Amino acid sequence: GAGVSQSPSNxxxxxxxxxxxxxxxxxxxTALYWYRQSLGQGLEFLIYFQGNSAPDKSGLPSDRxxxxxxxGSVSTLTIQRTxxxxxxxxxxxxxxxxxxxxxxxxxxxxxxxx
Amino acid sequence: QxxxxxxxxxxxxxxxxxxxxxxxxxxxxxxxxxxxxxxxxKGPELLMYTYSSGNKEDGRFTAQVDKSSKYISLFIRDSxxxxxxxxxxxxxxxxxxxxxxxxxxTKLTVNP
Numbered sequence: 001g002a003g004v005s006q007s008p009s010n011x012x013x014x015x016x017x018x019x020x021x022x023x024x025x026x027x028x029x030t031a032l033y034w035y036r037q038s039l040g041q042g043l044e045f046l047i048y049f050q051g052n053s054a055p056d057k058s059g060l061p062s063d064r065x066x067x068x069x070x071x072g073s074v075s076t077l078t079i080q081r082t083x084x085x086x087x088x089x090x091x092x093x094x095x096x097x098x099x100x101x102x103x104x105x106x107x108x109x110x111x112x113x114x
Numbered sequence: 115q116x117x118x119x120x121x122x123x124x125x126x127x128x129x130x131x132x133x134x135x136x137x138x139x140x141x142x143x144x145x146x147x148x149x150x151x152x153x154x155x156k157g158p159e160l161l162m163y164t165y166s167s168g169n170k171e172d173g174r175f176t177a178q179v180d181k182s183s184k185y186i187s188l189f190i191r192d193s194x195x196x197x198x199x200x201x202x203x204x205x206x207x208x209x210x211x212x213x214x215x216x217x218x219x220t221k222l223t224v225n226p
Binding site: 004035040041042043044045048056059091093102103104105106107108 | 118120156157158159163213218219
């Protein structure tokens with residue numbers, strides 16, 4: 001596609017439910033990144049993928065968070081047993097390769113846990 | 115102390131004004147410095163990228179990095195209403211976008 005696509009754009013879920021967020025990177029981009037943006041906070045790094053491999057998962061806030069990438073393309077970020085503090089905008093970005101600073105962001109998924 | 119500090123504003127200026135945005139940081143390992151612009155309900159878009167100390171100019175935008183002071187700036191000349199957005203500084207110790215550390219962003223409004 002023309003840009004990074006994220007779905008859904010908005011998600012409201014009940015506390016304790018699992019949610020799955022999807023990211024379609026720009027075609028041909030091997031690197032993919034997940035960030036979280038909370039109200040009044042900067043962007044918080046979560047995880048990145050080089051191909052299907054996630055060399056650094058240290059940014060994931062807890063073991064309720066997991067992410068995977070298949071076929072070197074689509075990635076899903078899963079949050080289990082959601083908590084109210086998980087409410088944020090989850091942003092995905094991709095770049096042609098891992099050492100490329102030109103990272104293109106999607107519009108994000110706004111997650112609200114009620 | 116947070117690794118990157120950025121005044122959240124808000125900052126309101128008249129059209130045509132020169133805007134100065136800045137960030138300070140504490141990690142001396144940072145070598146790569148970026149400015150992103152984020153419109154409401156949109157993802158951030160990369161505006162400027164600089165490596166180490168020095169200046170970089172692109173049209174109405176100038177980025178400055180002073181590593182000795184751990185201080186970076188973005189100047190916008192002849193500001194336009196379309197420049198109204200949140201500006202985020204970001205930096206990393208590596209060359210890639212992974213582990214970019216962001217400031218909280220400064221909300222700018224340019225009034226016509």
